[in-house]
Amino acid sequence: MLGKATIEKILCAALETGGDFAEIFIEDKTSSNFNMIGGVLEKAISGRDFGIGIRILKNDYFVYAYTNEFSEENLIKVARTAAQGISTQKKNITIDLRKSIVRNMHEIRIMPDTVSKREKIDWLRRAHQTAKFYDSVITETYTSFSDSVQNIIIANTEGLLTEDTRCRSNLGISVMAEENSIKEMGNKSSGYFGGLEYMRQLDIEACAVEAASKAKNMLKAGYAPSGKFPVIIGNGFGGVWFHEACGHGLETTCVANKASIYADKLEQFIASPLVTAYDDGTLTNTWGSSNIDDEGVNTKRNLLIKDGMLKGYIIDRLGSIKMGMPSTGSGRRESYKFAPTSRMNNTFIAQGQSKPEDIIKNTEYGIYAKYLGGGSVNPATGDYNFSVSEGYIIKNGKITELVKGAALIGNGLDTLKKIDMVGNDLKLEMGTCSSQSGSIPVTVGQPTVRISELTVGGREEE
Secondary structure, three states, X not given: OOOHHHHHHHHXXXXXXXXXXXXEEEEEEEEEEEEEEOOEEXXXXXXXXXXXXXXXXXXXXXXXXXXXXXXXXXXXXXXXHHHOOOOOOOOOOOOOOEEEOOOOOOOOOOOXXXXXXXXXXXXXXXXXXXXHOOOOOEEEEEEEEEEEEEEEEEEEOOOEEEXXXXXXXXXEEEEEEEEOOEEEEEXXXXXXXXXXXXXXXXXXXXXXXXXXXXXXXXXXXXXXEEEEEEEEEOOHHHHHHHXXXXXXXXXXXXXXXXXXXXXXXXXXXXXXXXXXXXXXXXXXXXXXXXOEOOOOOEOOEEEEEEOOEEOOOEOOHHHHHHHOOOOOOOEEOOOOOOOOEEOOOEEEEOOOOEOHHHXXXXXXXXXXXXXXXXXXXXXXXXXXEEEEEEEEXXXXXXXXXXEEOOEEEEEHHHHHHOXXXXXXXXXXXXXEEEEOOEEEEEEEEEOOEEEXXXXXXXXXXX
């Protein structure tokens, strides 16, 4: 991409007007995307995106510029133009970049460009055929596959020069079921940080059956009751509520500006003693992992909550400056077009001691939210709401009728304190998170957990 001498010139130009720190992020990304509707290939696109982002900091203020025209003359011009946004006192500097070797924790054995398009399309066709013929109520299938290889170089005026290669792939399956004019959807996604050996090992048929069964099951669902009940949230993607209702509030994007309900609460009890939680960017070949973050800092296993006590935040460079705390390897961005901000990697509630079946048995009446859908949260207050894509009524310690139309409404701090049982069945699921620095791959997760009381919005009064 760019040579060391050119990078040094760009960084020097960026600090000519008195900035404290400058950083360059170079990205060369290739990707392919395939979409199939009803077994017919609708889209097959491959592409390459190359660009360079330059960030300049002065105290806790920054200027960001990017370009995909990478001549040395243009890059120096872009750096000097950006530097005009931080005009204090001109200075001459020298930079000695020292290359840092990235520790590779995620093996990539099969690169995407070594696998034929025919094989990738066959994965979609297998998913379609399994889902379509699962049951006669299945009327439509939507399958997609994407892969990408992102080569990056990160350098800054502290002398850092590092590079890495990131490879990700994911398969998505959506299924529609229809009966008596009622239509329902079922979804399943699987994604990996690593080579396509993971796709070749994936049980595609099992994924398709899971999506199809969700859609079929929901056809028979009645409407959920409304009121305040004990709620059991299933493992895996159930952890999206923790990601939204707590995780975002722990990012220094909010915390450093006092725009989070979790600000100034370190070493305070914010959750039930049963709750321990992490954000871990080091999990091997996991969707939200990476060797280094987008500021060149090694990713880490960050303890957020231990036995109910808040132990840490999710911190990038800017958050580190504002809060006087070290980076947690959490500076992330979608691409060179975005400045990095503090973002989650793989965020989850740790495994507990209870068996999932015992959690059900110990609940006289409540809602079992097996799968959650979309949701929203206000980090400043912690208030959230989430849809339940597949839910059940629990009566006398048993799962009974299937219900739909349920929404979980609560407050992050209040919910964390009302967790009274945590299962021993931790599971992680892939997702995509959108925020100030764009859309990034993340993993959410949790074991089965029970919340002693939560407001459930539904259509039926109990």
